[in-house]
Every structure is written in C-alpha cells, then in structure tokens.
Amino acid sequence: MEIFKGECIGLLGRNGSGKSTLVKVLAGVYPTDSGYINIEGTTMLMNLGVGMSHELTARENIYVSGSVLGLKIKEIDAIFDEIVDFAELREFIDTKIKFFSSGMVARLGFSIAVKAGADIMFLDEIFAVGDVKFQEKAIKVFESSWIEGKTVILVSHSMEVIRKYCSRAAFMKNGELVFVGDTEKAIDLYMEDNH
Template sequence: MTDAQDNEIDFEIDPEDLEGGPVIAHELGKPSLLVDDLHITYRVFGASKVGGPVKEGRRSLLPRRLRRHGSAIRDVKALRGISFVAHHGESIGIVGVNGSGKSTLLRAVAGLVPPSGGAVYVAGQPALLGVNAVLMGELTGERNIVIGGLALGLTLKEVEERYDEIVDFAEIGDFVNLPMQAYSSGMAARLRFAISASAIPDILMIDEALATGDATFRQKSKARIDEVREAAGTVFLVSHSIATIESICSRILWVHEGRLVMDGPVDVVAKAYKAFVRENKQYRADLAVATG
C-alpha cells in the first residue's frame, strides 16, 4: 500500500455498523440503468513530472516554471471497467474507502462526468443528491425550492402545493427566507434532500446526505427512500455507514481503486467489506507502532 493510498483510506466503523439485517427483497421491475465497461480518467495538471522539455519549434501553453520541469501532467484513473445492471424498485448501496471512486460513479450515472471509455444507458431521468451538490447560495431557501422543483420536472403549481411539506421535512423553519449561504452544512443538506425527494425520480442517487442530521431526520429520510423504491424508482446510496446501507439497501456495490470488487446481496457484501476494513485498520495500527 502506498503512502497516498494510506492517507485516503477511511477506516472508521461505528459499533452500530456491526449489527443490522438485510432489507426484505421484493419483486423488481425492468432494467433502469446499464453501466457497460465504464472508465473515467481525470487529467491532473501540475501533479508530477511527466515527459521531458518542450521540443524546439513547439509552443507550450503551460507556465514557464512547469516547462522547465516537464509537462507536470498525469492521468488519474478514477473508474476502471465497471459494469452492472440496476432495476426499477431496487435500492443499491455503494461502499468503498475514501478515494475509491464511489462519488465519481454516481456523477457518471447522472451524466455530469463524460466516460473515458464504455457507456452508461439510463431509462428515465436521474436525480443526484449529494452533500456537495450546489444550489444557489445567494438565493433564499424559498427560491431554491422553486428552482429545484422545476428542475425535477414539477410544475409551479406542484411546487407550491409541496412547499410547506418540503420546509417541514428539511426542518429549517424561518431560515427558508434567508439566503442559503447563511445555512449550516446540515441545514443545506437537509433542504437538498427535501427538494430532491419532493418528486418521485426514476433514479434517485444520494451521496452521503443521510450523514447530516439526527436520528429522527435519518428515519424520515429512510421512509422517503422506501416510498421512492415502492413507486418503482431506483435508489443508489453512497455512505460510509454500513448500518445505514444495511437498513435501506438490498444490494451492495463495493468499489475499490476504481474497480468493482463485489456486487451482491447486502448481507454477503457487507460482511466481506467489514472484514476488509478491520484488516486494514489493524494494518494501520501495526504500521503506527512500527514507525512510532
């Protein structure tokens, strides 16, 4: 394991993550998503020395300080040949240590990141809800609810009808009249979830959003996700909490270093992933003792 990989790994497992049972499976519908040999490669500038000096007669757009030391460009392979099929009515958890490619996978499914290779086929409209998802910070929560609802395909009348429900669900009270840049990260995340869940999307993708909020809000979020799934939507959930994954999902995709390690029932994959995290947590402890 390299130092870079070691620094990226999240070894945290909460005690409650060691318990929990699988979600009761129900009949699935037709395929809603096909990911076929998906590759995502990012080009990073100024990251490391690559190549030699610029050849005579060629002009470089790089700063002179970088030209003296080579092009300083490297390719980062975020996803490496991932393939799977998801169905309507399915709830799928995505697990993996930090830097494994989980969020990149969701962004690719949402159409926010173009594939470097392979393809993504979607039957319907995906809605990505993430902790880092951006609404308009300078606008009030009220205006963001309207804009977000319209973006989800709701009519203005439907947004108005669901406005109070969204505000109550997000638990932001009178803050709805203030600019979102005045919100705490938790308040903003709750509002994003409430807006995204105000409609029944074909594919709902949640990136760590359930980590922001107390137990009551997480329970409300779970109930809403169940409603989406029962309405024949497909739900993807990225979370470091195995307990959350086990309580909501019936299937897990385990991604590591951009590759799909396991794809199967939640109890089977969760058990293997917990064992992997414990093993690497012990490795870190032993390494700290050896180098301490």
C-alpha cells in the same frame, strides 16, 4: 453494472475509492471520459446539496430543483410548503444557502427529492448528515411507501443500513468497480479492505 427499476443497491468502498465520483457520473453531474450511461427516469442526487446553487436562496433552489425534475411552476407551488416544513427551514426560506450549515442544505435537498418525486435517487451518506431528529425523519421516509417503486443507489459506511435496505451491493476499490452482487459478499470485501 446494471441497476433495475425499483431496486435499492448499496455502494461500498473506503474513502477515496470513487463512490461519490461514480454517483456524480451516474447522476449526470460529471461527464464520462469513456463508455456510456443509459438512465431511464428523472434523477436526484442527494449529497449535501450538490446541484443546488449556493448563491440562490432556499426558495429559489426549490423552484430550480423542481424544474430540473420536470415539474411545472404550479406543481412546485402546490408542494412548496410541504418541502419547507419537512426541511424545517421556514425561517430561512429567503436566505442564500451559502449561509446554511451542511445539515440544513442536506435537509433541503432531501425534502425536495422526497416531495418532488424523482424516479432514481442517489443517496450519498444521507443518514450521516443532519441532527438525530432529521436522521430519524429520513429513515422514517425511507422506510415508508415513498421509496416503493423508486430506484435507489445508497452510498453508506453503515453496514447495518446496507444490510437493511439493499437487495444487492457493489464494492469499489481504487476507482474500480470490483464486485456487484450479493450484499453480504460486498460487505465482506469492504470489511477485508478495512483491515
């Protein structure tokens, strides 16, 4: 599979088909058993706070995540308040994220990714977490110029989201990448697999 710079590609498949595992391999969270992955750019995986330490506070996770994305402390200092305000977590900034709800962790991860500016985004069901207000905020950011020039791998069970944002899509079944190409064809394969 080849994904081009600036492309938004959908990743479809039933639960357990391997979507999240593939995304974690691409993001460098899991090592590969065979084959190779060549990624040019900084990556940010957004999957309910994967990559964040639950033993650290929100404040500490912002600095660690920003550093992983290649930002210097001064650069993180400059965007710190924007991250906290966007995530709507000001009163919890010095709380360990192990005490956060999954929606709060997702908001923090999304805010870091948006404000710290990763080149390649792995969005795993990002529009399915958080409350309605946060989902609307996430969609607004996604539709803004922020996403232009970014490479996005979007995992979603929402065909509406895949159709709206993805120029191509991939379909997975039983841990195998079955199809990569036309979005409608990938959706058809996914729908057939669900009946």
